[in-house]
Amino acid sequence: MKLLVVDDDPDLLALVAFALTNAGYSVVKAADTAEALAMFDAEVPNLVILDINLPSGSGFDVCKSIRARSAVPIMMLTARGDEEDLVRALELGADDYLTKPFSPRTLLARVKALLRRAGIEAGDTVEAGRVSLDLEAHAISIDGGPPVRLTRLETRLLQILVAQAGHVVSAERLLAHVWGHRGSGDRQLLKQLVHRLRQKLERDPGGADLLHTESGVGYRLKI
Amino acid sequence: MKLLVVDDDPDLLALVAFALTNAGYSVVKAADTAEALAMFDAEVPNLVILDINLPSGSGFDVCKSIRARSAVPIMMLTARGDEEDLVRALELGADDYLTKPFSPRTLLARVKALLRRAGIEAGDTVEAGRVSLDLEAHAISIDGGPPVRLTRLETRLLQILVAQAGHVVSAERLLAHVWGHRGSGDRQLLKQLVHRLRQKLERDPGGADLLHTESGVGYRLKI
DNA sequence: GGGCGCCGTTACCGACTTGTTACCGGGGTG
DNA sequence: CACCCCGGTAACAAGTCGGTAACGGCGCCC
Numbered sequence: 001m002k003l004l005v006v007d008d009d010p011d012l013l014a015l016v017a018f019a020l021t022n023a024g025y026s027v028v029k030a031a032d033t034a035e036a037l038a039m040f041d042a043e044v045p046n047l048v049i050l051d052i053n054l055p056s057g058s059g060f061d062v063c064k065s066i067r068a069r070s071a072v073p074i075m076m077l078t079a080r081g082d083e084e085d086l087v088r089a090l091e092l093g094a095d096d097y098l099t100k101p102f103s104p105r106t107l108l109a110r111v112k113a114l115l116r117r118a119g120i121e122a123g124d125t126v127e128a129g130r131v132s133l134d135l136e137a138h139a140i141s142i143d144g145g146p147p148v149r150l151t152r153l154e155t156r157l158l159q160i161l162v163a164q165a166g167h168v169v170s171a172e173r174l175l176a177h178v179w180g181h182r183g184s185g186d187r188q189l190l191k192q193l194v195h196r197l198r199q200k201l202e203r204d205p206g207g208a209d210l211l212h213t214e215s216g217v218g219y220r221l222k223i
Numbered sequence: 224m225k226l227l228v229v230d231d232d233p234d235l236l237a238l239v240a241f242a243l244t245n246a247g248y249s250v251v252k253a254a255d256t257a258e259a260l261a262m263f264d265a266e267v268p269n270l271v272i273l274d275i276n277l278p279s280g281s282g283f284d285v286c287k288s289i290r291a292r293s294a295v296p297i298m299m300l301t302a303r304g305d306e307e308d309l310v311r312a313l314e315l316g317a318d319d320y321l322t323k324p325f326s327p328r329t330l331l332a333r334v335k336a337l338l339r340r341a342g343i344e345a346g347d348t349v350e351a352g353r354v355s356l357d358l359e360a361h362a363i364s365i366d367g368g369p370p371v372r373l374t375r376l377e378t379r380l381l382q383i384l385v386a387q388a389g390h391v392v393s394a395e396r397l398l399a400h401v402w403g404h405r406g407s408g409d410r411q412l413l414k415q416l417v418h419r420l421r422q423k424l425e426r427d428p429g430g431a432d433l434l435h436t437e438s439g440v441g442y443r444l445k446i
Numbered sequence: 447g448g449g450c451g452c453c454g455t456t457a458c459c460g461a462c463t464t465g466t467t468a469c470c471g472g473g474g475t476g
Numbered sequence: 477c478a479c480c481c482c483g484g485t486a487a488c489a490a491g492t493c494g495g496t497a498a499c500g501g502c503g504c505c506c
Contacts, residue, residue, distance in 0.1 A: 083322060087332045096340050113342065151452060168359045189454070191494065196453090198495095213494070214360055215462080216375045374463060410482090412465070418484065419464095436483070 001115070002026045004045035006036040006062060007077065008055050012100075016049065019104035020111070036062045040070075046120050047111065050094075051077045052085050060085075060092060067093035071176030073118045075110065119163030119177070128165030129223035131210070133158050142201065142210070153178055154197050161211070161221040170218040194219060224338070224347065225249045227268035229259040229285060230300065231278050235323075239272065242327035243334070245400060247358075247379075249349055249386040259285050263293075270338060273317075274300045275308050283315060290316035296341045298333065351388030352446035354433070356381050365424065365433070376401055377420050384434075384444040393441040417442060 003025050007013040010031070017027045028043045030036040033054055040048065048066060052059040063074055076089045076097040086097055096114055098107065124136040132141045138155045139147040150158065156178045160169055171190055179189060194211060202209050212220045226248050230236040233254070240250045251266045253259040256277055263271065271289060275282040286297055299312045299320040309320055319337050321330065349356045355364045361378045362370040373381065379401045383392060394413055402412065417434060425432050435443045 083325070083329060087329045090332045090336050096336065110340070113340065117339075117342065153453075186454095187493080188456085191496090192453075192455090195495065195497095215372070215493075217359075217361055220360075376464075409465095411467090414483065414485090415465080418486095421484095438482075 001047075001120070002028060002043060002045045003047050003049060003111070004028045004030065004036070004039055004043065005049045006030045006032075006054070006059070007049075007051040008032060008053075009051070012051075012077075015104075016107065019107055023108050025111075033062055037065055040066055045072065047115060047118075048072055048074045049077065049111070050074055052082060052089055053079065058085075060088060063089060063092045063094055070180050071173070073114045073120075075114060116163075119160040126159065126162045128162045128221065131158075131162060131165075131221070133162050135159060140201070148200055150197075150200070153193055154200075157193055157197065158221075161219065165221045166223040168214045168218050168220045172218075174218060224270075224349065225251060225266060225268045226270045226272060226334070227251045227253065227259070227262055227266060228272045229253045229255075229277070229282070230272075230274040231255060231276075232274070235274075238327075239330065242330055244383070244386055245396070246331050247382045247386065247400075248334075249351075256285050260288055263289055268295065270334065270341075271295055271297045272300065272334070273297055275312060276302065283311060286312060286315045286317055296337045298337055349382065349385045351385045351444065354381075354385060354388075354444070356385045358382060363424070371423055373420075373423070376416055377423070380416055380420065381444075384442065388444045389446040391437045391441050391443045395441075397441060 001024075003020055005013060005016050005020070005027060006029075007016065008031055013029055013031065017029055020027050028039050028045060030039045036050070036054075039045075050059050050062055054062065059076065063076070066072065066074060073096075074094045076086070076094045077100060078086050078089075078097055079100050089097065095117075096110055098110060124134065126133045126135065130143050132144075133155070134140070134147065135155060137147070138150045138152065140150055140158060141147045157174060160174065160177045171187065174190055175186060178193070179186065194213075198211055201211070210222055212222050214220055224247075226243055228236060228239050228243070228250060229252075230239065231254055236252055236254065240252055243250050251262050251268060253262045259273070259277075262268075273282050273285055277285065282299065286299070289295065289297060296319070297317045299309070299317045301309050301312070301320055301322055303322050312320060318341070319333060321333055347357075347359065349358065353366050355367075356378070357363065357370065358378060360370070361373045361375065363373055363381060364370045380397060383397065383400045394410065397413055398409060401416070402409065417436075421434055424434070433445055435445050437443055
């Protein structure tokens with residue numbers, strides 16, 4: 001689990017990095033806008049912690065740039081009183097925020113919650129209802145049956161569906177999670193992927209036993 | 224998603240309630256300490272918005288009382304400059320705060336963020352009287368009967384009608400909420416939508432059991 | 447180099463959704 | 477009474493959405 005922390009204050013950066021490292025996360029640091037984007041591309045972190053007040057161009061630009069190319073969870077750090085900035089950040093696609101000063105305990109709790117919500121589990125297998133998904137082996141087993149081999153994309157799709165099992169996941173979110181947000185015309189990609197997945201998983205052809213379509217919304221993994 | 228708003232200023236209370244209702248939340252109001260606690264127990268809201276300056280005993284007591292019996296997210300409203308009050312509120316277990324004056328946009332963004340952070344996914348189900356509306360699955364169930372699938376627009380229409388169940392909602396508001404724009408020439412859209420909805424929901428043809436027309440005003444969902 | 451799996455792309459079909467136009471009927475008003 | 481506004485109903489057309497099939501490029505491994 002790799003986290004990118006962006007802050008221009010070296011002390012705070014070190015503190016945050018220390019707390020996260022101690023909790024077992026792998027941490028990448030950046031001190032300004034340019035470095036943040038470079039690091040993001042180079043390291044592809046699972047979550048970004050971003051100070052809203054960066055010297056060289058504000059944190060907004062970083063947030064927007066990252067959001068433009070990925071659906072990775074973003075947590076903003078703000079000073080008390082920056083409420084307007086905060087709203088802008090949330091509307092730009094940030095997922096959560098933390099008001100300085102904060103305790104390491106709070107930080108960790110939020111990071112964990114955010115990762116869980118995004119369906120990014122630390123473990124190598126996720127389970128929900130009838131299915132057990134092995135993220136490492138790229139395999140899924142249904143009702144304790146024999147494991148079925150999955151492709152990379154199929155695994156990514158199921159990862160979020162299993163994490164949100166029983167709840168509808170919007171097509172946009174699936175697209176963002178599996179492909180990383182390209183043009184939104186790629187509904188077809190999702191259609192194909194779901195279709196191929198169904199052929200693998202559903203023995204009853206046609207009957208969408210597991211992968212349920214919520215028309216006009218998205219897909220849902222039946223519990 | 225049910226929110227409890229507590230404020231002694233009737234204007235501000237109405238404003239906040241209106242903004243939230245329009246965003247699709249179901250809103251319960253209270254004007255003083257006693258009412259707030261009674262409402263909290265009776266309605267069990269998913270989030271509480273609480274003015275720090277209440278006449279009969281301060282908002283602190285309400286905050287503490289609520290915190291003593293529930294982990295529901297609490298957002299405090301404060302006047303600018305009440306820094307100590309703010310700190311006290313946060314120490315008492317409030318989860319976020321908002322400094323007056325604030326824009327509806329800010330309010331909404333913060334409420335959304337707070338709900339998300341609390342892991343309460345926006346759009347579970349809304350209930351009122353005989354109906355239970357599943358915003359996630361785009362379905363409605365009447366008198367505990369089998370769920371009826373809804374289209375996107377139908378869901379949006381019912382969302383606000385259910386949130387305002389028992390009260391008339393003006394045609395303008397419905398138009399604004401469902402389509403969100405344009406001049407008032409689009410009455411026909413609303414007529415059609417209501418008609419299609421009635422055909423789906425009312426087994427008794429003609430008898431407007433659920434969707435009641437308030438002539439010259441708008442529509443009302445019967446409780 | 448040839449098979450094979452993965453996956454992006456195009457095409458087509460049927461079903462549903464939604465906007466639009468037209469018509470009907472009632473109630474109030476000049 | 478004629479008229480008109482309002483709400484309900486019907487029918488149509490365009491657009492969208494989801495499912496399925498088929499093709500072909502690409503990388504990989506024998």
